Structures are given as structure tokens and as C-alpha cells.
Amino acid sequence: MRPVDFASSDEFVSLYREHHGWLVQMLRRRLSGNIDNAADLAHDTFERVMRSESRAALAEPRGFLTTIAKRLLIDQSRRRAIEQAYLETLALRSEATEPSPETHALVLEALNAVCRMLEQLPPRVRRVFVLAxxxxxxxxxxxxxxxxxxxxxxxxxxxxxxxxxAVLYA
Structure with missing residues (x-):
């Protein structure tokens, strides 16, 4: 099934207008009042809706948007946990072995790329891969x-x- 072509339709515009404010407020509550992060996640949620192969966004908009937003929150939490673990590992190292800011940025970028790649896997495949x-x-x-x-x-x-x-060589 091909992604629904929301980008050129009035349906998507209507969905966005009717539910964007509500979604930002819902995310803001979940993010302890962080309006900037809530707005970013709302944007990412609507971007996923545009790429979605489901018309559930039209049938049950708030449920569909909530599900996508919660998944994005989980993804964000995973990325932050990995970044925090990396920072804690760096803190345990001596200053003589501290990476340069450029190296630090490259490592974080690579870790985020790995997280994005793993998030694309089905849950059991991802779990097996991480365990192994x-x-x-x-x-x-x-x-x-x-x-x-x-x-x-x-x-x-x-x-x-x-x-x-496929991700590395596509």
C-alpha cells in the first residue's frame, strides 16, 4: 500500500488545523511544560501522518495522533538514555583521553543514526539484535x-x- 497523499489534500490541512493545538498541549503536559519540545514533537507527529499508509488519522484522529506522539516520545527517551550513557562513560575517563568537541559531536551523531536505524526494525527483531x-x-x-x-x-x-x-549502503 502506498502512503496516503495528504500533502496536497484538504483533509490533511483540516486535520492539522483541528488537532495541532490540542496535540501540542497534550505533549506539553507530558513534557512538564516544555513548549518548544512539544511543538517539535507535534511537528514530527504530523510529518509521520503525512508519510503514513493508514487512513486511521481521518477516522480516529486524536487516537492516531496520540499513538504516533507516544511512540516519538519513547524514541526520544531511548536516544536521550543512550546519549546520557555516553556522557557518563566520558565522565569516567581521564581528561587526557577526553575526545575533542568535534569527535564528541560525531559520536553523538553516529549514536543517533544507530538509534534511528534500530527504531525502524520490528520490535522483536530489534530486541534480538540488541541482546546479541x-x-x-x-x-x-x-x-x-x-x-x-x-x-x-x-x-x-x-x-x-x-x-x-540497506541503511548504510542505500
Missing amino acids: QVQGHPYLEIARQLDISVAAVQRDMVKAWQHCY
Whole structure:
């Protein structure tokens, strides 16, 4: 199914006008009053609606917008957690090994790219990949933990590596 062509339609304009203010306020409450971050997330939410293959935005607009916005909040939280872990690791290092501001910016950019790439994977494939590649668990342990077969773990890893390759070399 192709993405719905909202960009040239009155439907999208109407959806935006009717629900943008509400969405910003809902996000602002969830973000402890941070209006700038709420506005950015609302923008990203409507951008995802434009690229969506679903017409649910028209049938149940607030539910659809809420679901997308919550997912974006989770994605943002994951990225911040990774960035915080990186900053904490840097803080533990001596100043002699402290990276330059340029290196620091490049590492954060690379970490964000990895996060975006992982967010595109189906949830189970992402979980398998993180367990194997980040946490170093063997396939048998992952299979037991997720209650799936080792063959399923292997298939998920193949999907994850194919996705990584496609993102890097597309």
C-alpha cells in the first residue's frame, strides 16, 4: 500500500488545523511544560501522518495522533538514555583521553543514526539484535529468554543485518 497523499489534500490541512493545538498541549503536559519540545514533537507527529499508509488519522484522529506522539516520545527517551550513557562513560575517563568537541559531536551523531536505524526494525527483531550485539548474549540464551526458537533468533538477526546493510549502503 502506498502512503496516503495528504500533502496536497484538504483533509490533511483540516486535520492539522483541528488537532495541532490540542496535540501540542497534550505533549506539553507530558513534557512538564516544555513548549518548544512539544511543538517539535507535534511537528514530527504530523510529518509521520503525512508519510503514513493508514487512513486511521481521518477516522480516529486524536487516537492516531496520540499513538504516533507516544511512540516519538519513547524514541526520544531511548536516544536521550543512550546519549546520557555516553556522557557518563566520558565522565569516567581521564581528561587526557577526553575526545575533542568535534569527535564528541560525531559520536553523538553516529549514536543517533544507530538509534534511528534500530527504531525502524520490528520490535522483536530489534530486541534480538540488541541482546546479541549490544549485550553479547548467545543465540540459545536469547531464544530461551524470548521463548522463541534458535532458528527464529537467526532469522531475526539476518533481518537486522540486512536492514543495517540497506541503511548504510542505500
